[in-house]
Amino acid sequence: MSAGVRLFRGARPVDAVAPDDRGLAYGDGLFETMRVHAGTVPWWDAHWSRLSLGAARLSIALPDAGQVRAEAGSLFDDGAHGVLKLLLTRGGSARGYAPIDGAEPSWMLARHPLPAPAASARAIWCDTRLALQPALAGIKHCNRLEQVLARAECVAAGADEGLMCDGQGTVVSATSANLFVLRDGRWLTPPIDRCGVAGTCRAILLPALDAREQRLQRGDVERADAVFLCNAVRGILPVARLGARTWELHPALAQAHAALGRSHPGFAPGQSASAMEAG
Amino acid sequence: MSAGVRLFRGARPVDAVAPDDRGLAYGDGLFETMRVHAGTVPWWDAHWSRLSLGAARLSIALPDAGQVRAEAGSLFDDGAHGVLKLLLTRGGSARGYAPIDGAEPSWMLARHPLPAPAASARAIWCDTRLALQPALAGIKHCNRLEQVLARAECVAAGADEGLMCDGQGTVVSATSANLFVLRDGRWLTPPIDRCGVAGTCRAILLPALDAREQRLQRGDVERADAVFLCNAVRGILPVARLGARTWELHPALAQAHAALGRSHPGFAPGQSASAMEAG
Numbered sequence: 001m002s003a004g005v006r007l008f009r010g011a012r013p014v015d016a017v018a019p020d021d022r023g024l025a026y027g028d029g030l031f032e033t034m035r036v037h038a039g040t041v042p043w044w045d046a047h048w049s050r051l052s053l054g055a056a057r058l059s060i061a062l063p064d065a066g067q068v069r070a071e072a073g074s075l076f077d078d079g080a081h082g083v084l085k086l087l088l089t090r091g092g093s094a095r096g097y098a099p100i101d102g103a104e105p106s107w108m109l110a111r112h113p114l115p116a117p118a119a120s121a122r123a124i125w126c127d128t129r130l131a132l133q134p135a136l137a138g139i140k141h142c143n144r145l146e147q148v149l150a151r152a153e154c155v156a157a158g159a160d161e162g163l164m165c166d167g168q169g170t171v172v173s174a175t176s177a178n179l180f181v182l183r184d185g186r187w188l189t190p191p192i193d194r195c196g197v198a199g200t201c202r203a204i205l206l207p208a209l210d211a212r213e214q215r216l217q218r219g220d221v222e223r224a225d226a227v228f229l230c231n232a233v234r235g236i237l238p239v240a241r242l243g244a245r246t247w248e249l250h251p252a253l254a255q256a257h258a259a260l261g262r263s264h265p266g267f268a269p270g271q272s273a274s275a276m277e278a279g
Numbered sequence: 280m281s282a283g284v285r286l287f288r289g290a291r292p293v294d295a296v297a298p299d300d301r302g303l304a305y306g307d308g309l310f311e312t313m314r315v316h317a318g319t320v321p322w323w324d325a326h327w328s329r330l331s332l333g334a335a336r337l338s339i340a341l342p343d344a345g346q347v348r349a350e351a352g353s354l355f356d357d358g359a360h361g362v363l364k365l366l367l368t369r370g371g372s373a374r375g376y377a378p379i380d381g382a383e384p385s386w387m388l389a390r391h392p393l394p395a396p397a398a399s400a401r402a403i404w405c406d407t408r409l410a411l412q413p414a415l416a417g418i419k420h421c422n423r424l425e426q427v428l429a430r431a432e433c434v435a436a437g438a439d440e441g442l443m444c445d446g447q448g449t450v451v452s453a454t455s456a457n458l459f460v461l462r463d464g465r466w467l468t469p470p471i472d473r474c475g476v477a478g479t480c481r482a483i484l485l486p487a488l489d490a491r492e493q494r495l496q497r498g499d500v501e502r503a504d505a506v507f508l509c510n511a512v513r514g515i516l517p518v519a520r521l522g523a524r525t526w527e528l529h530p531a532l533a534q535a536h537a538a539l540g541r542s543h544p545g546f547a548p549g550q551s552a553s554a555m556e557a558g
Contacts, residue, residue: 024300025308097429167412
């Protein structure tokens with residue numbers, strides 16, 4: 001097992017993933033992907049809050065918050081920048097879908113490098129839809145085949161990301177990022193009430209940009225004055241191309257970058273230089 | 280690791296599940312649950328065929344069919360009855376949804392005992408819906424949170440199984456079984472084109488019972504003359520109660536049991552005695 005991975009069952013370190021782990025069998029778990037800045041996770045509370053919400057929704061027991069945070073800290077005790085992934089599953093049980101009352105959860109921490117910086121993204125419209133499922137909307141659960149299929153479309157098309165619509169054709173998000181569009185001087189983002197993941201970065205940008213939740217059609221995106229994707233690893237990533245439509249960098253994007261930088265030093269204009277240089 | 284579990288990566292036996300296995304991260308895999316009779320899997324070809332269909336749909340590489348079957352046989356070389364679970368995942372890869380071209384799949388075989396026999400089932404209507412997702416309908420993939428949530432409803436209600444409707448309120452199946460209802464002397468079962476799993480047992484019973492695929496509403500089920508659930512582990516399980524509605528065993532159920540027994544000796548009336556005794 002890699003030195004950058006730590007596994008636990010309840011409070012105990014373990015050597016391996018149990019073959020009967022329900023995460024493996026059914027995607028019966030949750031995850032968080034966090035940007036680490038100089039060994040710390042500035043948005044830790046927001047990530048833990050969403051994880052807690054998901055765990056409550058799925059009735060998965062949470063490990064001790066202090067222990068998880070301490071183990072996370074020790075994975076980055078060299079003070080490096082990077083990405084921290086936390087995976088929480090319902091643990092092991094007998095065969096069958098029924099969750100076992102009082103099951104000890106399994107959890108895993110993994111250290112990853114920062115992705116290569118990008119100034120902007122070329123996006124496509126994915127054919128794969130996000131099914132309408134309010135019971136699972138918003139939380140970052142591990143049932144992600146829709147995203148896997150959509151991402152395969154992006155790879156096949158040579159695109160960086162793909163925008164996804166729900167089963168009714170309404171725009172939701174990108175495969176691994178939320179979506180903001182600028183229309184009439186106002187940032188808009190789709191509500192995440194019927195499908196999709198309510199991103200940590202999105203939650204921070206909504207008030208910071210005085211943005212509004214609004215259902216968007218494909219045409220609303222294509223006719224927008226600016227479009228960006230956001231997630232907790234990359235921060236804000238402007239969309240430069242969507243199919244045949246192209247955008248120059250809009251001045252409002254620099255303001256959005258600055259707002260984000262005030263919340264997370266890893267996304268401060270000086271830090272995320274590569275994303276700004278294109279301007 | 281239990282003696283009843285074998286793990287592989289590509290063609291090689293391995294000792295443990297890789298922490299970065301995409302099955303664990305995203306439910307990015309498929310499974311089959313097979314009834315073993317005297318050390319053999321009578322419906323092997325049907326299970327392998329559905330697995331192949333799912334693997335093609337998700338672009339997951341299939342392991343060598345002969346190797347999988349030989350390993351499965353050696354897990355039951357004592358000639359016992361039981362249940363064999365085969366789990367196939369896309370294997371490991373870097374962080375992120377994008378599948379890696381040419382990734383070696385991971386697969387696992389696990390031996391389980393037969394479940395306790397049951398004469399009939401008490402069922403409820405589950406509140407949890409099956410989202411409409413034609414891209415994933417029919418195949419037995421590992422994104423099963425809807426079934427986990429629905430099964431928790433069954434446990435809370437003290438029911439054996441739960442019937443699930445899709446996002447439009449149309450009846451689809453039980454949480455881990457398909458559904459047949461008898462109306463006007465004809466067996467009907469919902470089509471599995473928008474969500475749900477196209478069961479192996481269902482596929483065998485459709486022609487054997489001259490059954491018809493038809494969209495069903497809740498009232499159609501409640502007003503039926505007989506209702507049964509079916510899957511590859513339990514065969515046919517009559518529904519004795521659904522909420523306030525109760526059914527006596529209908530003579531057509533004995534005919535269905537007999538038809539199934541001709542296809543799989545584990546389900547022959549003499550073998551599945553407990554399911555028949557209630558008549």
